[in-house]
Amino acid sequence: MFRKIIIRVLLSPVSLIYxxxxxxxxxxxxxxxxxxxxxxxxVIGVGNLSIGGAGKTPHIEYxxxxxxxYIDVATLSRGYKRQTQGFRFVLPDxxxxxxxxxxxxxRRKYKxxxxxxxxxxxxxxxxxxxxxxxxxxxxLDDAFQHRGVAPGLNxxxxxxxxxxxxxxxxxxxxxxxxxxxxxxxxLIIVTKCxxxxxTDEKNSIIKRIxxxxxxxxxxxxxxxxxxxxFYQSNHQISLDKxxxxxxxxxxxxxxxxLDYLVDEVNxxxxxxxxxxxxxxxxxxxxxxxxxxxxxxxxxxxLTTEKDAxxxxxxxxxxxxxxxxxxxxPAKVKFHDNDxxxxxxxxxxxxxxxxx
Numbered sequence: 001m002f003r004k005i006i007i008r009v010l011l012s013p014v015s016l017i018y019x020x021x022x023x024x025x026x027x028x029x030x031x032x033x034x035x036x037x038x039x040x041x042x043v044i045g046v047g048n049l050s051i052g053g054a055g056k057t058p059h060i061e062y063x064x065x066x067x068x069x070y071i072d073v074a075t076l077s078r079g080y081k082r083q084t085q086g087f088r089f090v091l092p093d094x095x096x097x098x099x100x101x102x103x104x105x106x107r108r109k110y111k112x113x114x115x116x117x118x119x120x121x122x123x124x125x126x127x128x129x130x131x132x133x134x135x136x137x138x139x140l141d142d143a144f145q146h147r148g149v150a151p152g153l154n155x156x157x158x159x160x161x162x163x164x165x166x167x168x169x170x171x172x173x174x175x176x177x178x179x180x181x182x183x184x185x186x187l188i189i190v191t192k193c194x195x196x197x198x199t200d201e202k203n204s205i206i207k208r209i210x211x212x213x214x215x216x217x218x219x220x221x222x223x224x225x226x227x228x229x230f231y232q233s234n235h236q237i238s239l240d241k242x243x244x245x246x247x248x249x250x251x252x253x254x255x256x257x258l259d260y261l262v263d264e265v266n267x268x269x270x271x272x273x274x275x276x277x278x279x280x281x282x283x284x285x286x287x288x289x290x291x292x293x294x295x296x297x298x299x300x301x302l303t304t305e306k307d308a309x310x311x312x313x314x315x316x317x318x319x320x321x322x323x324x325x326x327x328x329p330a331k332v333k334f335h336d337n338d339x340x341x342x343x344x345x346x347x348x349x350x351x352x353x354x355x
Contacts, residue, residue, distance in 0.1 A: 011172035019169045022177045029147045036150035037122040041129065042137045042353045044346070045151030047144025049164040049181055050174040052252030052275050054157040055191040055332070057102050057306060058222065060141050062332040064110055066343055071350070072114075072134050076124055077103045077141040079117030081276045087118035087127050101276065101309040102141060108309075122148040137350060144184070145176050153349045156185035158209075160193045160219075161255060165208045183212055187345060192256045193221045197335055216345065218338040222330040224260055227300075230308060230315065230325035237300070237326060239264040244296040246270075248287060248303040248325075250277035250310065257304070257328075269294065277310070284314045288321055301325045 028034040044063065048054040060075060067073050079100035090099045090107045099107075099117050107115045114132050118124030121143055128135060140151060158164045164182060167173045182188065190205055202219055211217055229235040239245075243265045247254070250273035261268055271287060273279075291301055301323060303311060308327045311318075318325055334342060 008168060008172040015169040015172045018171070019178055022169075025147065026177070026181070034147070036147055037125070038150050038152075039125055039129070039138075040355045041135065042153070042350050043125065043140060043149065043151045044137060044153045044155065044349070045140040045143045045149075046155045046157065047140075047142050048157045048159075049144065049176060049179065050158075050162065050167055051170070051176060053162065053174075054159045055220075055222070056142050056157060057105065058330050058332045059155070059157060059189065059191065059220070060102075060106070060139055061109070063139055063346065064106070064113060066346065067137065067350075068110065068113055071136040072132070073137055073139065074114035074116060074128050074132065074135045075103070075106050075139045075141055076116050076118065076121060076128065076143075077106075078119050078121075079103055080142075081278065082117065085119070087116065087120075087124045089131070090115040090117060095312060096309045097278070097313070101306050104309045105305055109305075120148065121146055125149065144181070152353060153187070153346070154185050155187045155189065156182055157189050157191050158182075159191050159253070159256075160197075160205075162253070163190070163205065163208060182209070183215075185215060187342065188215055188217045189342070190217065190219045191221075191332075193219050193335060195221055197221075202335075216341070218342045219335040220332050220338070221335065222256065222260075223333045225329045225331065227302060227326035227328045230303075230311070230327055231319050233327075241266050242298045244269075244294060244299045246287075246291055246294065246299065246301045247272075248301055248307060248311070249273070250279075250307050251275055251304060261302075266298075279311050279314060281314075281317075284317060288318070288323055291323055299324075302328055305329055 029036055046056055046060055064073055077100060082100040083097045090103045094104060096104050103115050103117050116124060116128055121140060125138060164179055167175045169175045197219060206217055226236040226238055244267045245265045246269045248271045252275040271290060305327055
């Protein structure tokens with residue numbers, strides 16, 4: 001802890017310079033020196049103030065599930081760490097290298113929606129509308145700091161165990177802008193909550209966030225389903241205390257996932273990489289070696305859906321070596337009556353939208 005404090009103090013001048021730059025850009029947008037684009041269809045932004053770990057992907061999927069049966073939905077991401085540039089629609093034969101892991105996940109899971117990537121959302125949105133004029137709403141993935149587009153509904157996520165109120169600016173902390181940026185949000189979701197949370201704790205968090213009168217706060221958590229085979233998705237298993245798990249992950253924070261698994265399986269061995277890590281041949285050999293050296297008959301490799309997108313290019317190699325890889329799906333659930341209230345707010349925004 002003391003070491004972290006020293007590092008934070010040493011990096012604080014850099015954070016201050018970074019904060020001044022961010023503040024200047026925000027000032028230009030707020031005063032109209034820079035203009036944010038607005039569009040003739042409803043645009044919903046989902047993002048956070050920190051660098052990852054708040055659960056944007058599952059919450060985008062929640063919105064897709066909420067809307068896709070009623071209106072035509074498109075998602076737009078920048079395609080982080082992809083090896084291509086510019087705007088493009090995500091096609092079934094794309095992969096995490098060409099479009100990024102999250103857009104690829106949306107494409108695989110929701111074949112009837114339009115998925116696109118583009119660094120410039122202000123350029124990409126007209127491209128989507130031009131090619132698919134039937135689209136009725138666009139979900140912006142991780143666009144809270146992208147001020148070039150003004151979403152009609154701005155949803156801010158902050159993780160239960162890492163509230164933005166307790167964080168600091170990069171590089172001394174994980175915030176991408178000053179905490180005051182939360183005032184741009186219309187709805188705030190405290191994500192990755194425990195499966196049960198008391199009213200007193202919720203009120204304590206609300207007090208720390210200090211929402212504005214126009215903001216509403218909701219509390220969500222993850223519900224994990226049975227893992228499915230990386231090679232054949234209709235093959236599922238149930239986790240129990242007989243399983244010894246090698247958890248393969250390259251996501252921003254695994255604490256929430258570990259808290260779940262520790263009560264479900266016999267043992268957990270972690271193989272952890274930085275967020276959005278692209279697995280190479282050397283990584284795969286390491287994974288196989290760890291699996292083969294584990295002294296157990298009841299053992300599997302378990303990974304997340306997002307990680308599975310980046311592991312996919314090595315699927316044939318893993319299959320030939322008879323390595324059992326399973327994928328753990330997560331679904332967003334809301335506490336108490338928050339789900340119905342959140343859904344109503346989204347529907348109200350869409351119904352009341354005017355050009």
